[in-house]
Amino acid sequence: MQDASIEKNYRAYLAGNGMLFTKERAVILSSVLSREDHFSADDLLFHMRQEGLEVSRATLYRNLKLLSQANLLVEVDFGHGHIHYEKCIGTAPHEHLVCKACGTVIEVNTSKFSEAVEKVATQAGFMVDHHQLKIFGTCQKCQAGKAEKTNP
Amino acid sequence: MQDASIEKNYRAYLAGNGMLFTKERAVILSSVLSREDHFSADDLLFHMRQEGLEVSRATLYRNLKLLSQANLLVEVDFGHGHIHYEKCIGTAPHEHLVCKACGTVIEVNTSKFSEAVEKVATQAGFMVDHHQLKIFGTCQKCQAGKAEKTNP
DNA sequence: TTAAGTGCAAACCTTTTGCACACCC
DNA sequence: GGGTGTGCAAAAGGTTTGCACTTAA
DSSP states (O other): OOHHHHHHHHHHHHHHTTOOOOHHHHHHHHHHHTOOSOBOHHHHHHHHHHTTOOOOHHHHHHHHHHHHHTTSEEEEOOSSSSOEEEESTTOOOEEEEEETTTOOEEEEEOOHHHHHHHHHHHHTTOEEEEEEEEEEEEOHHHHTTOOOOOOO | OOHHHHHHHHHHHHHHTTOOOOHHHHHHHHHHHTOOSOBOHHHHHHHHHHTTOOOOHHHHHHHHHHHHHTTSEEEEOOSSSSOEEEESTTOOOEEEEEETTTOOEEEEEOOHHHHHHHHHHHHTTOEEEEEEEEEEEEOHHHHTTOOOOOOO
């Protein structure tokens, strides 16, 4: 889906819920759509400020929550002490490998799990919205003892 | 594994790292081992106090982290704003279904995923320690519209 | 004896909230 | 115009930390 049509959908979502499409929402939406990685609220704020786009921290948090509710973002937690966000649209289904030694998050493209997830949940009468598989362990670099600690 | 032998292992782990086996550590270990569910630091503290077992909050946090490092606990995050802990030993492999409406966490016993997880990770040169699959959606009760909001 | 651990209280950090003002439709 | 959103600053809530005191080995 193109960004323009995502914005159109978002406007419709907002209107349908009696909410306004403000300039702050426009700016936040386009900043979010421009990111390919997973990011924290702080990351995003930092990058927005670098580009001269000013929104308050409170507004950003309020809107990240809203975008999650609108299914444009998912919240992910890598145990780094804060929430990470990830675009839903234009992102291939993938899972995360989290290195306990250096903190790196590796994405693995796979759709194998999705059907298994669906099956298991359905057996419990559960209606699936989305899932998160996180695999914790040690990345290749750290196994070789040559990674520098990053803390994304 | 019996609790006694777990304690023995833990003592060995501590000794091997130049750490002491204090009475606080003994009390926390046995409290943790007595729990079958997932619990927050605060849950545990509350229950310990009900049983007249006093440790300070700081000590509890320090020791929960230590128990995780010793692979006796895993940290899980259900997006409830705080970490949950879960015993590693004596717990069947299972995954979590988290209801977005009422917050309930349902456990689903399955070992199907483990081999798939292993395979995917190995292809990325990743050494698996443990994994967490969380499935977000709506539980049966909430689909029927008859759940009262709990926030575990 | 002495290095390691504990308790306390204060600090931290991310996220949320109350309120007055601003803005979208 | 009227209700929705924003910014600010303060609060909240879970978790961590500095420091003096205690304790295991």
